[in-house]
Amino acid sequence: MAVSTHRPANGEDQPPVGIDELLERVRAGYQRIEPHEAYEAGRAGDALLVDIRYAALRERDGLIPGAAVVERNELEWRLDPQGSHRLPEATSHALRIVVICNEGYASSLAVQSLHQLGLHQATDLVGGFQAWQRAGLPVE
Structure with missing residues (x-):
């Protein structure tokens, strides 16, 4: 039986990380935002709201007025x-x-990628679009 000699690029032997732990690590690096705070920041022009949900969810649930729609693979x-x-x-x-995003998971991973591009003011919405909707914030 062959033994794998693959090592991570950093040369360290680290066990695989599950998605829950990965999300915890990613989210520890920035402050997430609640729906009402995001609404006020977007309304005041202090933040660009970016909806990364896929088309079927936007068609089903609606859009956040003024939010830029950017598919996740183009973000x-x-x-x-x-x-x-x-x-x-x-x-x-x-x-x-x-x-x-829809529930606040994929958006956290997207924020990590934006931080790697130097966009260190990027954050995500706790609970995603579903939390926005539950908070009674505008949807069109």
Whole structure:
């Protein structure tokens, strides 16, 4: 029987990490935002709300007024201020971004990726769109 000699790129032997532990580690690196705070920040122009839910969920549940809709697989390209495919709003690494998925899980992993691009003001919505809706915030 062959024994795997694969080692992580950093040279350390580390056991695999489950998704719950990974989310915990990722979320420890930034402050998440609650629905009412996100609503106020978006309304005041202090944050760009970014909805990464897939089309079927947006069609089923509606949209957050004023939120940019960016499919998850395009997120980094659309928000990188140095990118040629960026959104018009993505002009600075200091931009405060609130990523919104359906329940607040995928958005946490998306925030980790945005932080790696230098977008350190990126955060995500605790509970995602479902929490936004439960809080009675506007949906169209």
